[in-house]
Amino acid sequence: MITATVETRDNYLTHEYGVKSWLLTKDHKRIALLYLASISFFFFLGGIFATIIRLELLTPPGDLVSAQTYNKLFSLHGIIMVFLFLIPSIPATLGNFFVPMMIGAKDLAFPKINLLSWYIYMAGGACVLYAMLEGGVDTGWTFYVPFSTSYANTYVILTGVGIFIAGFSSILTGLNFIVTIHRMRAPGLTWFRLPLFIWSMYATSLIQVLGTPVVAVTILLVAVERGFHLGIFDPALGGDPVLFQHLFWFYSHPAVYIMVLPGMGIISEVVSVYSRKKVFGYRFVAFSSVAIAVLGFLVWGHHMFVASQSVYASLVFSFLSFFVAVPSAIKVFNWTATLYKGSISYDTPMLYAFGFIGLFTIGGLTGTFLATLGFDVHVTDTYFVVAHFHYIMVGGTLMAYLGGMHYWWPKMTGRMYPEGWAKLSALVVFLGFNLTFFPQFILGYLGMPRRYWAYPEEFQVYHVLSTAGASVLAVGYLIPAAYFIWSLRYGKIAPDNPWNAPGLEWQTSSPPPPENFEITPVVTSEAYDYSILEEMKVG
């Protein structure tokens, strides 16, 4: 093993200094950190909006903020969290950093485009921020017409342009990953030797590349319709608002998988490493990612069962929706089976993985509820849906993201995070999350519609629970933010392979050198082969 200390080795952080060296960098690792800083900003911004929303909902009447302000808050919460946090979250940070490293490449295929995509993202984010400062937007993140085109009096076009621009950042990231995974793999690294994180990133990229343009053009049409008073979707002039919903959900349903598939990839890595076992049913898990990406495009109409879609179409979409549940179920079962006879340690990433599997199971099962035609009629557009997608996106994606951050933090920064605090925060996040969102399932079944600023009194009990949970959850997110920053300076120096993991990213120094590997690695075994590590130690 290499014995030199971190300080003496050239790494990507110390290779160059100065603002310019960051803003003009073409190094995927540095770009990943640029993304990390920007999405963290948007996450906390969206989080502040969520906090105000929860405080408003503590009491039935609308007493904290005005109705208009409340509508802007939930719209911006949705827009920022979906388009500026969740969609870029794992792909643009951890994916950007580790896709090349895990396949033994020096960089992504198109480093300049990678940097460009960050600038595009920032431009999109700036548009949304500017619209927010000017007065915000109150259409909800779904921009349903004709409200968004003809009735809203807020900054719809500017926000739409922001999302349109940010969409291209997402497309370029996906494009870069697909080419990189196809063309840049290390010698010997065949498709079925790839880590499952790579498979999931590949599937995610497919959706980004093939889905995003449709929502981009849809939002463009909304902006044009609003700007020039056309009637593309507005029925008052001859258009059809349901067509907008089709186009919107063609992307925005698969977008859910853009958010959760990378999380699934992280969980596959983490579950394997901390039980020191190969992922059970590797091929099933790998193919299930691709299956989710493809099938995910066939089910969007389950958002429209009561939107005056034809009964026949609803029937087809409901039927197809159950097919996408199958690969998700396969993943959950295979992760569970991986634990069997493993050597399980309870490091923080593993705690997050346990949390993910549990919460994703609940989120997934309630997802099949929502695909069930009759049931959906009652709960669609209620808090049941709110709870369901927060279980997937916060309980799923965000838990995985935090798990992945802890797992790879030593590699990214060369420092360890404080294990005790990390375990505590994992627990706080898990408890806070459930307290926040579980009551919302009941609220939804009771009939509490979503996007309500004020509500009848009988719903208050659950809202109080939810707000209490949200405050716990907020603490749970602030703790890691604090200790991650703390660890940059005071954390223990991380060894190259603190978890004894077999992935290629762990076979180089922490933090990695600018070109990732001093010599291009040659792969001779399948992923998650722990016997190799044993031999290396002995030898």
Place this chain on the structure above:
Amino acid sequence: MANHSLALRHQFDDVEQQKDASTFGMWIFLATEVLFFGGMFCCYTVYRSRYPMAFGNASNHLDLILGAVSTAILIFSSFTMACGVNSAATGAKNALVGFLSLTILFAAAFLVIEMSEWHMLYKEGLMPGFNFTYKEFDPGHVQLFFCMYFAMTGLHASHVTIGIGILAVMAIRAWRGAFGPEYFTPIEISGLYWHFVDLVWIFLFPLYYLIARHLQG
């Protein structure tokens, strides 16, 4: 990059890998573009299937001959572009510059014709949002036809304009001798983009000018 003919960027192992990656990347981008236009094609299809008569009446306000001529011009430009790629591959520098310039010329001619048609429609009161005075048959859905017409041809025209920019840069680089038989990937990729622009028009032409003409109410 000191040596243009062997401009190998650090992340690649060899020129072949770099070239493959670039072409593949362009194809993925074009797949994205298909879906980008696809959203609008979807709108068109839905409305055309619902309001065939309105679309028929509206379609007769477009100038079929102008449409056919601009189609032919774009095909011309596609042809000269293809010849440009061939010249690049065979190292014929002057021919490459010539073909690229011709392509740009045809592209500009296409835009001129298109803009004159737009202007005509504007004067006839058939431009929703600016001047729409049509009152005859089913105005709401005729309006829809022209909304989609301007949206789709507009998006296409913006692609043509971007294409002219790209080709101009390529022509200048070619003139300075940046390309040769070993290295002309940028030309090839720009060619793919340009053919795609032609491809979109190959569908826009029949959809707007041809398939509804016979329907009149």
Place this chain on the structure above:
Amino acid sequence: MNPQFQLFPDQASATAVHLDHLTAYLLIVAVIFSTLIFSLIFFFAVKYRRRSGHERVGETGHALPLEITWTVIPFVLMMVMFTWGARIFFEMSRPPDDAMNIYVVGKQWMWKTQHLEGQREINELHIPLGRPVRLTMTSEDVIHSFYVPAFRVKFDVLPGKYTTAWFNPTKPGKYHLFCAEYCGTLHSGMIGWIDVMEPAEYERWLAGGAGGESLASSGQKLFEYLACANCHRTDKPGRCPNLTGLFGSKVQLTTGETVTADEAYVRESILNPGAKVVAGYQNIMPTFQGQVSEEDLLQLIEYVKSLAKQPAQGAPTLGAIPPRLAGRGITRPPSAPAQNPKR
């Protein structure tokens, strides 16, 4: 009626009972699966916890039978969900033939309901117990959604078209009516009540309210006021089709197509007369877009409907509802040309 704490919503329609059975099935499946997963994870995590750093791990398998099992069993259970859910959805989508009609117009931010007898309510709807109610709904501006949790009924209310929903109330009481599709600033204020009354009480309410004349006769007044009768003559062939017996029948168009004369067709023919011209007639009718409001349209439609029934019944009545007390309302003049609701 308004308990401070509920675990389960009121169950006040036949569909609600059916849906709650499905919910029970879904919950059982969910509980079994999540319990299975959670207990396995917990059990494995404890049993196979790491005891030393150099532990040998057990065989890594890849067992095809296992994979097939946990693919097939959930799939079968989900197909049950699908079929069951589809059956209830069919039930929700098909109003019984004897349902009483109520018209609903949503606008920012209120619900306007109209009974055939002429009663008009805002954010309220009185209905008799035990009679299926069919709602024909439209919106004056943006998309709303008519949602009564106690009936488990919800359907979007769209501008420019008619959607329908129905329910059969089985318990008297007052139930919340919500707007479930975000519709702007006071979306959360678009709340109303459905008042399910004993039939006799409902009759009293119908008789006592300031309802006015029936919807169909308001429609007839409007029909005359707008001079529709000049062309759509009933006494002799006019320049436009005779509307007697039209509603519900098949209409041959100039294009050769055949359409059913339903609410949507009548609506379109008033607002956009040129779109579907009846065979044998010229496209000469002017549009009434901007001159009639959504409520006016519903009255006109109801009048056209009543013409369809006229030969048989002689008056626009509906099923078992007794004749209304005549002349208790004020004649409503046709509304002024509706203003364009757009900014």
Place this chain on the structure above:
Amino acid sequence: MAEHIVTKKQYSYVFATLLLLTFITTTVGMMDLGRLNVVVALVIAVIKALLVVLFFMHIYWSSKLNKLTVVAGVAWLALLLWLTLTDVLSRGWLPFPGK
């Protein structure tokens, strides 16, 4: 993989065919063939598109991966159209009036 160089002569055959097809489709567009108008126009457009993609864009000589990318783009567009039309065209397929 050696680069396949397509000659200008080959290109000009494709070019001539494209022009011919444009002429045919325009001529047919001026006639009234009923439903056949749509069929003819779209079939010709697809043929023209195939010519451009296969020869001008070299897909005929390209790797499987590039071919797959083209197919994916078209397939996803087909998905979008197919499932949207499933809603638009299916009113009345099941016995629910107006739904």
